[in-house]
Amino acid sequence: MHNIWLLTKVTFKQGIKSRILAGIAFLSALLFASNIAITNLFAIEMGKVMVDIGFSVLSLAGLSIIFFLGIGLVSHDIHNRTVCMVISRPFTRWQYILGKYGGLTLILLTATVILGALAILSFFVCSLLVPGLELPRDFSWPAILVTISFNFLSLLVVMSFAFFFTIISSSIYLAMLFTFCTYFIGHCLETIVKILQGGHFVDASPSLVFFLKTISWIFPNLSAFDLKASMAYGLPLDPVYLGWTAVYGCSYSVLMMIFTFIVFRRRDIC
């Protein structure tokens, strides 16, 4: 555990000192500030627009951190052989995997806390400055914290896939591509399967529906972590649903870490 914590701290320091993170934070701050201007362009559903923009910026920033910083840090370790500096010491490969993932998680958590605070600030400022913006009757500020937490959890799942793809692929760009595909499929697949199964709009073949349902068992259902709509409309959040979704997210991340370790254990690293 001591070694894992040491590598977690080193990875965190690397990330925090990185200019990429500063750039992402600066851009996100700008986009949050522009929330006021963009929300003003709408005449109706301004509360929903405000929340959508805020959480979209949060997701975009989180994905940017995963793609450019997370994949970058791990890829640098593997392809530049910095990992040899660690593995040449009394440091097992599974400790390396956990330490590195722990550091990336800490970076993402820090960024989520800061960007989440900026998001909440932008909502608050919008609610004061945007004329005609009315929050839904059952809107609750604590629900924003739950929504941010589940956004973070979905990013953790994506990051576990990013980590896995970086370890198995020989190119940083392939890892980014596979991770993006996973993110895209994770967000869209449930909706597509429901539409095809419903049969109201599209007449799809049973084999296609079966194929897509099989794919949905492999890729994570990231739309389950998206609580924006519930939060924006003041809809109640079911604690049982939230609990099982959290377990689902954590289980997926753990499973991907296990797969990553299985591959990394056998891999020649120099």
Place this chain on the structure above:
Amino acid sequence: MSEIVFDHVTKSFKYGLKQQTVLQDLCLEIEKGEIFGFLGPNGAGKSTAINVALDFIRPDEGRVFIKGLPGNSVGSRGHVGYMPEHPQFYEQLSARELLCFGGLVSGINRSEINEHIEIILEKLELLPFMNRPVRTFSKGMKQRIGMGLAMIHDPDILILDEPMSGLDPLGRRLVTRLILDFKERGKTVFFSSHILNDVETLCDRIAILDKGKRLFYGNIEEFCRDSGSMEEAFVERITNSGH
């Protein structure tokens, strides 16, 4: 018991459809307290042998033992300090942070680590640069930090891959002094090089590798016996092997 043992190590790599054997039935034993030089032309398999010893790559056949422990065990690596040919670091960290990480992971107590760091940095003539990020270091300074990372936990065995690579004459003298100091304290040094002067100055015994095969294994006097100089003996040995 020998400090490092290569026991019939064989390793091949696949390049497309072809398979290339990089190490062929390598057998070596490095004794305690000696400086052992591992020589060969570029692409001979020296770095591959070191990578197998440190479990970075897995041999197809054979095993490596370090102080009697399997080379792929975590315990064996506590006895080893390693410096690669082109050291790569977490460059956002300062020299102090990097050595702190290396030392703590290798088992140095937190209460003693700062003292160890200062001693090492002073030996490496890097004390004034302790708090600078490593990404601002020159190539020679990075090479010295790599040496520091290898030595921070005062291991019994140093494994160095081309330790003089990229160093100016002052840096080379510094590393030579450190290696000799290491030996005087009864430790073992195993280093690869293709610079014969360094090997001649430092080594007790050597092994010559070419295309993965061991061509010679013994002391320098024996190697140079039939030739005028080490360079002549080396060229003759490589040429006769069909290089």
